[in-house]
Amino acid sequence: MNNKEKADEYFSKNKSKIKDSDRPVYHFTPDIGWMNDPNGFSYFNGEYHLFYQYNPYDIKWGPMHWGHAKTRDFVNWDRLPVALAPDDEIKGQCFSGTAITDNDKHILVYTVHSNDKEEQTVEIGDGVNYKAVSDKPVIGIDKLPKGFGGVDFRDPKIWKEDNVYYCIASAKNDRGFGSILLFESKDLLEWKYVGILFENDGKYGKMWECPDFFKLGNKYVLVISVMGMQARKRKYFNGHQVIYFVGTYDKSSYKFIPNGRGKTFDFGFDFYAPQSLYAGGRTLSVAWLHDWSNDLTLDGAKWCGQTTFPRELKLEGNDIYQMPAGELESHYKNKYHTSFILNRNKEYIDNDLNSRTARFDFDIENIDADKLTLFLAANDEYNSFIKINMKKKTLKFSRRFSGLCKDAIDERKIDIDICDGQLSLSVLVDRFSIEIFVNKGKEVLTSRIYTPLDANEIRFLADGKLKIDVSKNEIE
């Protein structure tokens, strides 16, 4: 039995140990065990495929496989056999990578990781079974330009243009910083290094991971998952962080030229390694709803790690706007809409708004308040709150009282737009997460919570008058 079969057998023997009620309702989780980055997010034969960094045997990171699932609506997923497993053939772990559809072929590219080097491999398959195009990695460390070691050389992103395949990967240079290297190939077997697409000038952390590069509107976007970012004025924060740049791509010199500084992709505590997909005329993105810095594994759980609900990305100027993909709407039930005036220092609760698995849309119009607090996933004991300072135009998210099982980063404040006292918020609440979309997704904050499920109220409190309009759509 090979390692893929072993992993699938382990799943079959243990799957009954996880009840559906122990999982999120509409966020993807591994069938059993641990997941980190989403991988190979692609559209193949009329279905969306998602692979993921997967250790079936534990709820901690371990020998990396690629788990595999497919869906039509991002809520109901079909588990597929493990696509890649570390084994004797490839002699290493299967680290992150991407996929494309090329006619009837599903092409995966990923990193083979061993202790002393990282190299890129291509496999081709039919949506279930995949086979390497060569018994050796096709973008080996021999392809690296001068100044790069090969110990950190990973997370390839592939695309095809004018019959040429292109692939970028992150590599650490001799100064310890991440660079995005670009390679090209006509046949997926022979790859040539063509240049540095973009490099870290030291302003954006150290090593970069999981680069993503795509056209959005008439511009190009480069997304990087940064290790060791340094906080700066509510724009960036410490640790692992996802940054995007909007700019142009000079194909003749293989250079990406950003229009300005990098921006934070998501201000929450748990967002990393996003991957995009262009399909059906829209650009979607999915990320790991988790973070390396916060060890928040649920005691006794049989799974760990989930993805964001896929988001549709749009560009306005040099800003990316992100909102949940429209597929969610077909799962709405128990719709409820209300509007009310919130009075000074009087807590407002409407029990018809109670839910732990819903999308809430709030339209807020200030009358004479300075501060508004929305308590989510709340009861008398627990809550996560959004505190808006209408005057200073800031939003603070706190999960300090959410029932976290361990010490973790729990508060963050950001700057937001409030024009004429108006603000809109859309919030996805699921059993283990809260995603907050501010002003149609100009700023987003994604975080895990581990709050008991009976904390399902929304409470409102302000120091003055505000008009609030809320819609609730429960998600089954």
Ligand code: FRU
């Ligand atoms: C990012 C990452 C990738 C790597 C993978 C290993 O979260 O560190 O760079 O390929 O996870 O699981």
